[in-house]
Amino acid sequence: MHILVIGAAGMVGRKLVQSLARDGEVGGRPIERFTLVDVVAAEAPAGFGGAVEISAVDVSSPGVAAGLVAQRPELIFHLAAIVSGEAEADFEKGYRINLDGTRLLLEAIRLEGLKSPYKPRLVFTSSIAVFGAPFPEAIGDEFFSTPLTSYGTQKAIGELLLNDYSRKGFVDGIGIRLPTIVVRPGKPNAAASGFFSNILREPLAGQEAVLPVSRDVRHWFASPRAAVGFLRHAATMDTSLLGWRRSLSAPGLSATVGEEIEALRRVAGERAVALIREEPNETIAGIVAGWPRNFDARRALSLGFVAETSFDDILRAHIEDELDGRVGG
Amino acid sequence: MHILVIGAAGMVGRKLVQSLARDGEVGGRPIERFTLVDVVAAEAPAGFGGAVEISAVDVSSPGVAAGLVAQRPELIFHLAAIVSGEAEADFEKGYRINLDGTRLLLEAIRLEGLKSPYKPRLVFTSSIAVFGAPFPEAIGDEFFSTPLTSYGTQKAIGELLLNDYSRKGFVDGIGIRLPTIVVRPGKPNAAASGFFSNILREPLAGQEAVLPVSRDVRHWFASPRAAVGFLRHAATMDTSLLGWRRSLSAPGLSATVGEEIEALRRVAGERAVALIREEPNETIAGIVAGWPRNFDARRALSLGFVAETSFDDILRAHIEDELDGRVGG
Numbered sequence: 001m002h003i004l005v006i007g008a009a010g011m012v013g014r015k016l017v018q019s020l021a022r023d024g025e026v027g028g029r030p031i032e033r034f035t036l037v038d039v040v041a042a043e044a045p046a047g048f049g050g051a052v053e054i055s056a057v058d059v060s061s062p063g064v065a066a067g068l069v070a071q072r073p074e075l076i077f078h079l080a081a082i083v084s085g086e087a088e089a090d091f092e093k094g095y096r097i098n099l100d101g102t103r104l105l106l107e108a109i110r111l112e113g114l115k116s117p118y119k120p121r122l123v124f125t126s127s128i129a130v131f132g133a134p135f136p137e138a139i140g141d142e143f144f145s146t147p148l149t150s151y152g153t154q155k156a157i158g159e160l161l162l163n164d165y166s167r168k169g170f171v172d173g174i175g176i177r178l179p180t181i182v183v184r185p186g187k188p189n190a191a192a193s194g195f196f197s198n199i200l201r202e203p204l205a206g207q208e209a210v211l212p213v214s215r216d217v218r219h220w221f222a223s224p225r226a227a228v229g230f231l232r233h234a235a236t237m238d239t240s241l242l243g244w245r246r247s248l249s250a251p252g253l254s255a256t257v258g259e260e261i262e263a264l265r266r267v268a269g270e271r272a273v274a275l276i277r278e279e280p281n282e283t284i285a286g287i288v289a290g291w292p293r294n295f296d297a298r299r300a301l302s303l304g305f306v307a308e309t310s311f312d313d314i315l316r317a318h319i320e321d322e323l324d325g326r327v328g329g
Numbered sequence: 330m331h332i333l334v335i336g337a338a339g340m341v342g343r344k345l346v347q348s349l350a351r352d353g354e355v356g357g358r359p360i361e362r363f364t365l366v367d368v369v370a371a372e373a374p375a376g377f378g379g380a381v382e383i384s385a386v387d388v389s390s391p392g393v394a395a396g397l398v399a400q401r402p403e404l405i406f407h408l409a410a411i412v413s414g415e416a417e418a419d420f421e422k423g424y425r426i427n428l429d430g431t432r433l434l435l436e437a438i439r440l441e442g443l444k445s446p447y448k449p450r451l452v453f454t455s456s457i458a459v460f461g462a463p464f465p466e467a468i469g470d471e472f473f474s475t476p477l478t479s480y481g482t483q484k485a486i487g488e489l490l491l492n493d494y495s496r497k498g499f500v501d502g503i504g505i506r507l508p509t510i511v512v513r514p515g516k517p518n519a520a521a522s523g524f525f526s527n528i529l530r531e532p533l534a535g536q537e538a539v540l541p542v543s544r545d546v547r548h549w550f551a552s553p554r555a556a557v558g559f560l561r562h563a564a565t566m567d568t569s570l571l572g573w574r575r576s577l578s579a580p581g582l583s584a585t586v587g588e589e590i591e592a593l594r595r596v597a598g599e600r601a602v603a604l605i606r607e608e609p610n611e612t613i614a615g616i617v618a619g620w621p622r623n624f625d626a627r628r629a630l631s632l633g634f635v636a637e638t639s640f641d642d643i644l645r646a647h648i649e650d651e652l653d654g655r656v657g658g
Contacts, residue, residue: 091439091497110420132573144473146492146574153493157486163475164482168420244461245475 001026002033004068006059006105007079009038011184012125012227016077019228021045026075027236035073038080060101065108072112075235076122078105084129085191087151098154106161110170119172122162123234126175126247128220128292130156138296141248148290159247167244174234175247179222179295179307182260183318192287196221199257200264200315203272204327212281215258218293222252223317226307233305241303251307253314254294263311267319268327330355331362333397335388335434336408338367340513341454341556345406348557350374355404356565364402367409389430394437401441404564405451407434413458414520416480427483435490439499448501451491452563455504455576457549457621459485467625470577477619488576496573503563504576508551508624508636511589512647521616525550528586529593529644532601533656541610544587547622551581552646555636562634570632580636582643583623592640596648597656 003020007013017036022045024031033051036042041056057064059080069076080101081087087094102124112118129152130145145156155177162173184197188209195212196219202209222230230250239246265273297305308314319327332349336342346365351374353360362380365371370385386393388409398405409430410416416423431453441447458481459474474485484506491502513526517538524541525548531538551559559579568575594602626634637643648656 142473144471145489147489148496148573150493150497153489156489160474160476160482160485160489164479167477168479244477 001029001031001075002035002071002073003031004035004037004071004073004076005042005079006037006068006077007081007125008036008042009040010079011186012178012181012224012231013038013077013079014043015224016079016228016231017042017045019232021048024048026232035068035071037068058097058101060096060104065101065104066111069105069108069112072118072120074120076105076109076120077231077235078102078122079125081125081155082151083191084127084149084151087154088149091150094150094154098151099157102154102158103161106165106171110165113170119169121235121239122171122173123231124158124162124173124175124247125231126159126177127152127155128177128179128249128295130159130177131292133290135292138254138294139249139292140296141245141299163244163246166239166246172239173246174237174239174242176230176234177247177249178227178230179220179250179252181224181227182221182314183223183322185224185318185322192284195284196257196260199276200260200318203264203275204268204315204319204323206275208275208277210279211257211276212279212284213257213288214280214285215261216256217285217288218254218256219288220252220254220292220295221311221314222250222307223314225317225321226252230305230307237303248300248303249295249297251297251300251305252295253308253311255311260311263315266312267315272327330358330360330404331364331400331402332360333364333366333400333402333405334371334408335366335397335406336410336454337365337371338369339408340515341507341510341553341560342367342406342408343372344553345408345557345560346371346374348561350377353377355561364397364400366397387426387430389425389433394430394433395440398434398437398441401447401449403449405434405438405449406560406564407431407451407453410454410484411480412520413456413478413480416483417478420479423479423483427480428486431483431487432490435494435500439494442499448498450564450568451500451502452560453487453491453502453504453576454560455488455506456481456484457506457508457578457624459488459506460621462619464621467583467623468578468621469625470574470628492573492575495568495575501568502575503566503568503571505559505563506576506578507556507559508549508579508581510553510556511550511643512552512651514553514647514651521613524613525586525589528605529589529647532593532604533597533644533648533652535604537604537606539608540586540605541608541613542586542617543609543614544590545585546614546617547583547585548617549581549583549621549624550640550643551579551636552643554646554650555579555581559634559636566632577629577632578624578626580626580629580634581624582637582640584640589640592644595641596644601656
């Protein structure tokens with residue numbers, strides 16, 4: 001099997017490729033070849049015996065998608081996106097990457113299929129940002145899509161295109177709306193959602209972290225490990241079960257910041273919790289107030305998607321996957 | 330006021346322009362100028378004293394939208410579209426006209442506004458095809474958008490773009506999902522929905538008409554006169570009442586084919602009804618079975634949109650507007 005990963009240098013893309021390469025197969029079929037695409041060169045996965053082609057290109061540039069698809073990968077992961085904050089600040093760039101990039105990929109697949117039959121599985125990462133406030137207590141898969149950001153608009157359009165290209169038989173598409181991923185490895189970043197990871201990751205490494213919102217803020221979470229699991233399951237599941245509603249909200253954990261902190265206390269002790277410094281920030285609190293807090297993911301659960309059910313599990317996944325099982329500083 | 334109408338040669342566009350020209354004003358502001366655009370030359374409205382520019386161009390061609398918007402019309406009606414059947418048969422044409430055409434217009438408006446402040450009112454005709462079966466008893470404005478045609482997909486994307494461009498302050502947009510328009514003037518056409526008009530219009534003119542479905546088929550209707558009223562109201566209403574959900578389902582009449590026929594009997598007598606020939610057609614019946622049957626249009630009604638409440642009213646509108654008040658053959 002030949003797998004194309006677009007957005008392979010991002011956090012989820014990197015972990016997905018490592019996971020697939022480690023197993024050497026997907027859905028019982030051996031992986032012979034990876035094509036790893038991102039705007040910067042992705043890393044080749046360690047210990048993979050097959051072919052790896054690494055390409056630092058922008059999939060929204062003319063001809064790029066067609067060139068990638070001409071190799072006829074059987075499985076395509078399209079993870080590349082300009083994130084929410086940047087898409088809001090740079091309107092043209094957001095539409096170019098998040099809308100045109102996705103549409104050009106779908107068009108390249110359709111046009112390749114006109115030459116001779118070709119219908120790859122396409123796994124697309126959508127976002128819970130397709131939904132806009134006011135929200136019900138728990139957002140179901142039948143809640144309407146009224147995004148309040150350009151990023152959410154671009155992802156909602158991606159979902160509509162994925163449905164239509166699948167319905168017409170041009171591609172076998174599935175879109176997964178990922179929860180907010182915690183604990184993100186790496187350095188603290190400027191994203192408004194960064195603190196959800198920072199207040200766990202930094203104390204686990206013996207470093208201080210800033211908490212800009214109150215402890216009763218509730219949000220929707222899954223670990224990087226769970227996110228990789230969603231994408232792998234999407235790559236192999238029976239998509240006929242989706243009908244023509246090809247996108248779904250992944251399962252996750254609805255939890256408060258206070259619950260995050262209690263899990264940290266249980267796993268790493270009082271000393272770790274003491275490293276969290278409360279510095280209320282009204283701007284961040286205002287942004288976060290508009291975000292979804294809970295989902296009814298029964299559709300994804302019934303289709304076999306699995307997520308953590310406690311913050312202790314999310315923390316343990318981080319400690320095992322990023323810290324070699326060690327807690328401390 | 331300078332008004333740009335894109336899709337001015339279509340049935341609704343023509344009636345809209347005639348109506349505006351007759352009044353000579355909109356929202357209390359005198360109309361000085363029309364720019365009438367369509368792929369074929371639109372007719373100049375009779376008796377209008379101001380300037381009329383008629384342009385036979387395709388708004389999805391490079392530079393066309395920018396050229397139109399450079400004239401800075403204060404009010405734009407975007408009615409141009411490839412209809413459902415053709416958009417399903419010709420995938421590329423449907424996306425070019427219905428998606429790219431709308432997006433190019435929005436982009437032209439945004440880019441014009443970067444030169445110096447410019448934020449026109451844009452009235453966009455969306456469609457009830459943004460919704461897909463299975464439906465609730467009555468489809469509310471909060472029902473989710475899962476189109477089952479390429480046309481519906483393109484209109485749903487248009488709604489998302491209209492929301493985002495309005496939210497960002499680039500345009501003052503409003504989208505109206507029109508009911509099926511009856512009685513359409515003119516000749517019978519091949520559209521699957523054609524019979525809803527044919528079985529009234531033809532008998533009123535003393536001609537036979539074919540009914541391909543059973544009399545208990547229910548659908549959602551408004552007259553051409555009501556459609557013009559929706560667009561005129563959309564052009565002048567306070568759009569701040571819409572929040573960032575800039576599209577809405579127009580009010581209409583939910584009625585069965587049997588109720589259509591009973592209204593015809595009341596208005597034109599048994600002789601007219603006898604001209605309807607029942608010729609069941611399973612293909613058409615199958616298509617129609619997937620269409621919406623009823624809407625909960627309380628949002629539009631509360632915002633001041635008005636539609637007919639009986640088929641007798643729809644028939645009378647046709648007889649007054651198209652037949653100079655005369656029934657017969």
